[in-house]
Amino acid sequence: MDILPIxxxxxRHKVTAFLVILEIALTCAIVCNAVFLIxxxxxxxxxxxxxxxxxxxxxxxxxxxxxxxxxxxAQEDLIRLRQVPGVTGAALVNQVPFTNSSWNTSVxxxxxxxxxxxxxxxxxxxxxxxxxxxRLVAGRYFNADEYLDFEAVQRDQxxxxxxxxxxxxxxxxxxxxxxxxxxxxxxxxGETSVRVIGVVAGLIRPSLxxxxxxxxxxxxxxxxxxxxxxxRYVLRAAPNDRDRVIAGAVAAxxxxxxxxxxxxxxxxxxxxxxxxxxxxxxxxxxxxxxIALLVVTALGIVGLGSFWVAQRxxxxxxxxxxxxxxxxxxxxxxTENFLLATIGIALGMVLAYGINLFLMLHYELPRLPAxxxxxxxxxxxxxxxxxxxxPAMRAAAVPPVVATRSV
Amino acid sequence: xxxxxxxxxxxxxxxxxxxxxxMVMALALGIGAxxxxxxxxxxxxxxxxxxxxxxxxxxxxxxxAKEGYIEGQTKPDQLMAYPDAMNLLQxxxxxxxxxxxxxxxxxxxxxxxxxxxxxxxxxxxxDFFAMFDAxxxxxGGWAAADDDGRAQLVVIAGFLNDKLFAGANSVGRxxxxxxxxxxxxxxxxxxxxxxxxxxxxxxGRSYGDGDAVFLPLQTARAMEMGPQDTECYAAVxxxxxxxxxxxxxxxxxxxxxxxxxxxxxxxxxxxxxxxxVALGRFQRTETxxxxxxxxxxxxxxxxxxxxxxxxLAFGFLLICVxxxxxxxxxxxLRRxxxxxxxxxxxxxxxxxxxxxxxxxxxxxxxxxxxxxxxxELGLLGxxxxxxxxxxxxxxxxxxxxxxxxxxxxxxxxxxxxxxxRACVLAPAPxxxxx
Numbered sequence: 041m042d043i044l045p046i047x048x049x050x051x052r053h054k055v056t057a058f059l060v061i062l063e064i065a066l067t068c069a070i071v072c073n074a075v076f077l078i079x080x081x082x083x084x085x086x087x088x089x090x091x092x093x094x095x096x097x098x099x100x101x102x103x104x105x106x107x108x109x110x111x112x113x114a115q116e117d118l119i120r121l122r123q124v125p126g127v128t129g130a131a132l133v134n135q136v137p138f139t140n141s142s143w144n145t146s147v148x149x150x151x152x153x154x155x156x157x158x159x160x161x162x163x164x165x166x167x168x169x170x171x172x173x174x175r176l177v178a179g180r181y182f183n184a185d186e187y188l189d190f191e192a193v194q195r196d197q198x199x200x201x202x203x204x205x206x207x208x209x210x211x212x213x214x215x216x217x218x219x220x221x222x223x224x225x226x227x228x229x230g231e232t233s234v235r236v237i238g239v240v241a242g243l244i245r246p247s248l249x250x251x252x253x254x255x256x257x258x259x260x261x262x263x264x265x266x267x268x269x270x271x272r273y274v275l276r277a278a279p280n281d282r283d284r285v286i287a288g289a290v291a292a293x294x295x296x297x298x299x300x301x302x303x304x305x306x307x308x309x310x311x312x313x314x315x316x317x318x319x320x321x322x323x324x325x326x327x328x329x330x331i332a333l334l335v336v337t338a339l340g341i342v343g344l345g346s347f348w349v350a351q352r353x354x355x356x357x358x359x360x361x362x363x364x365x366x367x368x369x370x371x372x373x374x375t376e377n378f379l380l381a382t383i384g385i386a387l388g389m390v391l392a393y394g395i396n397l398f399l400m401l402h403y404e405l406p407r408l409p410a411x412x413x414x415x416x417x418x419x420x421x422x423x424x425x426x427x428x429x430x431p432a433m434r435a436a437a438v439p440p441v442v443a444t445r446s447v
Numbered sequence: 448x449x450x451x452x453x454x455x456x457x458x459x460x461x462x463x464x465x466x467x468x469x470m471v472m473a474l475a476l477g478i479g480a481x482x483x484x485x486x487x488x489x490x491x492x493x494x495x496x497x498x499x500x501x502x503x504x505x506x507x508x509x510x511x512a513k514e515g516y517i518e519g520q521t522k523p524d525q526l527m528a529y530p531d532a533m534n535l536l537q538x539x540x541x542x543x544x545x546x547x548x549x550x551x552x553x554x555x556x557x558x559x560x561x562x563x564x565x566x567x568x569x570x571x572x573x574d575f576f577a578m579f580d581a582x583x584x585x586x587g588g589w590a591a592a593d594d595d596g597r598a599q600l601v602v603i604a605g606f607l608n609d610k611l612f613a614g615a616n617s618v619g620r621x622x623x624x625x626x627x628x629x630x631x632x633x634x635x636x637x638x639x640x641x642x643x644x645x646x647x648x649x650x651g652r653s654y655g656d657g658d659a660v661f662l663p664l665q666t667a668r669a670m671e672m673g674p675q676d677t678e679c680y681a682a683v684x685x686x687x688x689x690x691x692x693x694x695x696x697x698x699x700x701x702x703x704x705x706x707x708x709x710x711x712x713x714x715x716x717x718x719x720x721x722x723x724v725a726l727g728r729f730q731r732t733e734t735x736x737x738x739x740x741x742x743x744x745x746x747x748x749x750x751x752x753x754x755x756x757x758x759l760a761f762g763f764l765l766i767c768v769x770x771x772x773x774x775x776x777x778x779x780l781r782r783x784x785x786x787x788x789x790x791x792x793x794x795x796x797x798x799x800x801x802x803x804x805x806x807x808x809x810x811x812x813x814x815x816x817x818x819x820x821x822x823e824l825g826l827l828g829x830x831x832x833x834x835x836x837x838x839x840x841x842x843x844x845x846x847x848x849x850x851x852x853x854x855x856x857x858x859x860x861x862x863x864x865x866x867x868r869a870c871v872l873a874p875a876p877x878x879x880x881x
Contacts, residue, residue: 055864056780059773063766070762077755102553102565154514194687230682301553301563317833322752329480329759333766336473340770343469347777403751 046376053348060344061384064420067337068388072416073395074326074333076408081323085316087255089137090209090242092173095128096308097275097282098136101293102301103267110266111189113297120296121273124288126281131172131274132265133165134190135246137308138315139272142246147259148228149216158254160212161245164190164263164270169207169240171274177210179223179238182262190263190270200232203261207238211256234261271303282307334419338427341377345431349373349438356435357442366436373432374425381424385417392416448798449805456806463778467810470774474814474858477767479821480760482842482850486822487829488757489846490839491654491749495640499580500739502542504701504709506535506716507737510693510723511680513730523733525648525746526678526695531723536572540715541701541708543578547571548674548697549649550667552660555623556611566607566659567651568624570667570674576602576633578702579645584608586618586633594663602633602661624660625670635661641839642748644739649698650675653748654836712736750834764857771810771861779803779865786869787877796870803866804859811858815851822850 050057107113114132121130135142143164146156163169169181186205193199206227213222213236222236243258250257273293277285286305293300313320349356356369396408460467494500508531509516509523527535532546552568575581576588584605593600601622608617621628639657647653674689674696681693689696703709716734723729737745779786786799794802822842829840 055868056773056776059769059776063769063773066762066766066769070759070766074759154512299563301565303565314833318752321832321834322756325756326759329763332476332480333763336476336767336770339469339473340773343466343770343774344777346466347774347781350781399755403755 043375043379046372046379050376050379056344056348057380060341060380061387063337063340064381064384064424065387065391067333068385068416068420069391069395071330071333071419072388072392072408072412073399074330075416076396076412077405078323078326078330080405081319081326084252085319085323087244087252087316088242089244089312090172090174090240090256091137091244091308092276093308093312094279095173095276095282096171097277097286097289097306098139098308098311099273099275099286099289099293099305100271100303101273102271102303103297103299107266107268110191110268111264114266114270117267117273117293117296120292121275121289124275124285124292126277126285127275127289128278129167129171129276131165131167131170132267132270133163133168133171133272133274134265134270135161135163136272136274136311137172137244137246138311140247140315142249144245145229147216151228151233153228157216158257159250160208160254160257160259163243163258163260164265165274166264168274169238169243169260171276172243173276174240174243177239177241178221179207179236181207181238186262187264188262190265191268193263194269203232203263204235205237205262206234207240207260208236209243209256209258210239210241212258213239215257334423338423341424341427342430345373345377345428346434349431349435352435353438353442354445356438357440357445360438360440361443369438370432370436373428373435377424377428377432378421381421385420388416388420389413452802452805453809455802456809459778459782459806460809466774466778470771470810471813471817473767473770474810474854474861475817475821477760477764478814478818478850478854478857479825481757481764481853482818482822482846483825483829484753484757484760485849486826486842486846487753487836487840488749491642491753491836492743493641494740495642495644495743496580496739499702502702502704503578503739504541504703504712504736505739505742506699506701506712507735508716508720508723508729509731509733510695510729511731516731516733518733521731521733523731523735524678524680524695525698526676527697527699528693528695529690529697531719532697532699534719535699535701535716538715538719540712541703543574543702544700545572545574545578546664546697546699547575547645547649548664549646549651549658549676550672550674552624552662552672553626554607554611554660555626557623567656568660568662568667568672569645569658570662570664570672572664574702575661578700579640581638582636584634584636585616586631589632589663594665597665597669598663599627599629599666600632600663601629602635603631604635604657604659604661605637606656607659608634624662625672627670629662629666641836642743644743644748645698645700647698647743647746647748648676649696652835654834654839709736764853768857768861771807771858772864775803775807775810775862775865776868779869782869783872783877786872787874790872790874799870800866803869804862807858807862807866808855811854811856811861812851814858815854818854819847819850822846 118130118132121127143162144159145162147158147160149157166187188199188203193203208222217225222239225236226233242256244255245258248255275285275289290302290305399405400407507523510528536544536546548570550568550570552566553563554566555563572594573589573591588602589598589600608614617631617634620631622631642653643651677694677696679694683692683694701712703712713736716736720729720732720734724732789799826840826842830837
């Protein structure tokens with residue numbers, strides 16, 4: 041296809057050509073970044089939790105009135121809950137993944153270290169790890185005789201020193217001692233020190249207030265909770281049994297103490313879905329904007345293309361009369377659009393890169409991967425070609441006789 | 448003359464219905480997106496107490512250890528420990544001052560077989576209501592003496608009064624909270640400043656419903672009500688005795704009525720910190736005294752997503768305007784012959800220019816009306832989103848007017864180039880060609 045005649049025609053329609061280029065460039069820049077944002081959100085929603093998500097249920101129940109024997113009440117609750125048909129595990133814990141409420145502490149690597157190395161979350165609760173279904177990759181879980189009552193530890197400073205062991209996540213171990221096994225290592229929390237006896241593949245923090253990079257910085261302690269210091273019952277059941285188990289568990293808890301407030305009863309799947317709802321909404325919105333943008337751009341090309349064809353009817357007629365085939369005319373408009381789109385895409389790439397730099401500066405976004413550029417180019421080329429097809433076919437249908445009509 | 452242009456414009460727009468519909472539609476989409484996101488942005492970055500915000504200040508100090516402190520760079524902490532909050536309150540250096548923390552109140556309704564429920568509560572000190580201009584429906588706040596005396600009393604929000612007492616004047620009646628009987632001294636009118644500036648950093652949400660229960664700090668603490676957020680800066684011997692633990696869990700606000708008072712208070716605050724350093728309690732001397740809006744800015748209370756959406760919407764509008772320029776230009780160039788005739792019959796360039804601008808303006812107005820519809824749809828969508836500010840997303844009169852300003856400006860900007868091209872067209876060749 042001869043490009044030179046097209047270029048010389050475009051030179052005579054600088055403004056219109058420039059508008060098409062500008063529109064394609066802006067669309068390319070915004071859509072590239074929007075699609076990148078969407079992929080970031082989708083990736084975030086896939087975040088690894090390390091627990092048996094499809095099998096877990098959280099019931100938050102708060103007792104009204106003074107609890108005289110909170111420890112006994114907790115044990116009785118757990119016995120009743122384990123008797124609910126379908127329940128394969130139950131624990132009373134201080135915090136649950138994706139609930140946005142967490143207990144955290146600073147971690148040091150030496151007794152005399154002044155500034156903390158990092159901030160990690162603390163999971164407490166008897167049989168917490170077994171119930172959550174975390175995967176042990178090294179060492180062991182806690183033995184029954186290692187558990188202490190959280191309330192007693194809180195009350196008695198001397199007991200704090202007796203909480204000698206913890207289980208941490210692989211990610212936390214790798215962050216604290218890069219390249220080494222975390223097993224047997226000691227960390228310092230406040231005045232006390234604890235030894236790592238087990239490492240799990242993952243256990244996400246309940247809230248990501250410190251950013252996603254620290255999502256897996258979790259520690260589990262051998263501490264037993266009671267109803268005065270914890271209210272989150274975690275149950276494990278086969279995915280199909282969950283609804284039945286929730287109803288049964290709520291009834292069991294109410295039976296044990298009729299004056300309870302059940303604050304929440306949800307599967308972990310529901311809790312997780314709620315945790316990422318903003319990401320989902322944002323991704324949905326961005327998809328909508330991308331589609332709207334591409335449609336508006338395509339319609340703009342159709343509109344300008346139609347105008348162009350109408351304006352050049354006589355010119356087309358002359359070309360047809362001089363021997364150009366319908367295919368030649370069609371190709372002419374397609375090539376013209378391809379040229380404009382290419383210039384627009386080239387400009388758009390530069391603009392996309394600029395917008396990405398701005399977003400990196402203000403929204404802590406990573407760099408736009410290079411793969412977006414060729415894909416963005418192909419999509420816009422395709423949209424350009426589809427949009428121009430209608431006007432180009434109309435141009436090809438112009439009969440040669442138009443050339444002979446009055447000037 | 449204007450009426451004539453209007454008629455010409457309408458006729459021209461009617462002649463090419465598809466193109467006109469396309470222009471209006473694209474412009475409306477851009478305007479709808481822009482107005483939707485701007486409404487949300489305006490709502491979220493608004494002034495929660497317009498009449499008072501310039502007089503409200505948030506003092507901050509830093510009780511952390513010396514390590515990692517860079518003088519002049521390390522920002523002081525967001526919250527305050529109990530002893531410091533009380534010292535600042537008892538100094539009475541401001542017109543009003545109050546300390547506050549958020550908590551949860553277990554409310555036990557009096558009605559038979561009604562279940563107990565949890566309500567958002569604020570534990571604070573006497574000046575809270577006067578300082579924040581919280582309006583009372585019945586009764587009033589409590590006195591400073593009630594703070595020290597741990598008086599068993601409470602102020603409740605109107606919606607809780609509606610729920611428990613069917614909206615009747617409940618002052619003097621008793622409400623059971625956390626297994627204690629508290630006497631109601633005041634009922635607030637609907638009061639929910641947005642953003643919830645006083646709840647910022649105290650562990651609550653930044654937007655949404657107001658709190659239901661307000662009770663004296665010491666009373667609440669005696670009832671073992673705990674704050675929603677606690678930050679400890681040293682090893683904690685006993686977390687249950689928060690008043691003496693090295694933990695920060697209170698927000699302090701001060702009302703200062705003049706520039707001189709603000710300067711005085713800053714001097715006082717610096718002096719207080721130096722005194723604490725001398726006593727060996729503090730190691731860091733940095734202080735801060737931001738006004739309400741400055742505090743909200745520092746806290747970056749507006750979610751990043753909302754800013755991003757607004758930016759995106761403007762980009763979208765820009766593309767729609769470019770699109771409209773192209774289509775208007777196409778339309779006007781096709782009418783070269785008509786312009787030639789009008790020019791030959793004596794129309795001046797200015798008249799041609801005005802005619803085309805009127806046409807662009809009509810497209811803009813139509814785009815504005817349709818855009819308003821899209822914006823309402825967009826806001827409806829936002830109200831169904833899970834965000835905490837969702838229920839607040841409504842178009843106000845100001846944004847309603849602004850929609851048309853945006854529409855007119857966008858379309859007139861889009862119309863300038865085509866109108867200019869039309870008016871500089873030489874009439875003679877066009878007449879010949881026709």
